Amino acid sequence: MKLRCIAIDDEPIALSIIRQFCTRAGYLELDTYSDPITGTDQIRQQAPDIIFLDIEMPGFSGLDLIKLFPKQCLVIFTTAHADFAVDGFELEATDYLLKPFSYDRFEKAVIKAKEQITLRRLLNNNSTAIDFPKEEIITIKVEYKNVPVRLSSILYIEAMDNYVKIYQTDKKVILSQMNLKSILQILPSKKFIRIHKSYIISRDKIVHFSKRQVSLINRALPLPVGRVYADSFWRDMQE
CATH class of the missing domain: 2.40.50.1020 (LytTr DNA-binding domain)
Known part of the structure; x- marks a missing residue:
């Protein structure tokens, strides 16, 4: 099962590490953005399966950006500040990766998200047809x-x-x-x-x-x- 992912982080090295880990996993298709505004716009348009989101960026907080994302997107926070963990989980983030994190810790977070996505898809396949609201x-x-x-x-x-x-x-x-x-x-x-x-x-x-x-x-x-x-x-x- 291929999963679509978007990462937002103002640090190029952090984005490079996430890209390497996604490639190593083999089933994660990743787009990266260093600009929070552009990244948020793409998330709203594409509604990816998983979002890797830094919390502290110049002029922006991931804790505020998460409120703008489609509800079906699963968010994994990536940050160097452990004191944000409680806030992250209160916003129903799937997991919280403390920088610098290993591939094993990254994989654990992704597997947790994958299990949630698999369960959601099974429930949707077994549910009755849903009437979606018409575009206004x-x-x-x-x-x-x-x-x-x-x-x-x-x-x-x-x-x-x-x-x-x-x-x-x-x-x-x-x-x-x-x-x-x-x-x-x-x-x-x-x-x-x-x-x-x-x-x-x-x-x-x-x-x-x-x-x-x-x-x-x-x-x-x-x-x-x-x-x-x-x-x-x-x-x-x-x-």
Whole structure:
């Protein structure tokens, strides 16, 4: 059984060791990312079987990133700090590898994940058919055409005079002759939030935030939070 894996770590040596161990195991197909934003975006798109995740990275914590991953992904934390172990297991991580770890310890963690995946697949094969929710779509006016847009593809929306620019996770941009207030009315409030007179963002694309700015997946620079929106945004994110 081949298992798809993604590793996120800001240390090239750590990624190299994980790659060597995956090759040695023989059944682990691995992609590696040193940039947490790019890695998280790929995890959300690919939903790999196993994620090897460093906890302490510049500007990011694996303990926060794990909350953004698809629920079916199994996470194995890799870190040099033993005091994060309790936090990792509270977030239902499959295992916790303390650097530097041996191949035997790595293999033990992977086998534990493999057993969980095997059991899950057996249960799914024996279960009755599941009705999955349909993809939510809104229709946007682009010039003289109606264009369907998947809500899950929207990263953020920017106001530009009498137009809005809809930035998508695949880096495509849609320009529509609408204003921000109009498009906000057709977006579900549980999925989108206005943070500035010029910006609406997708809640589930947030990597981390403060009262002043928000970082989104697949975007290098943070977006500002407007003074008028700061308190309501902060309250919404705490609920």
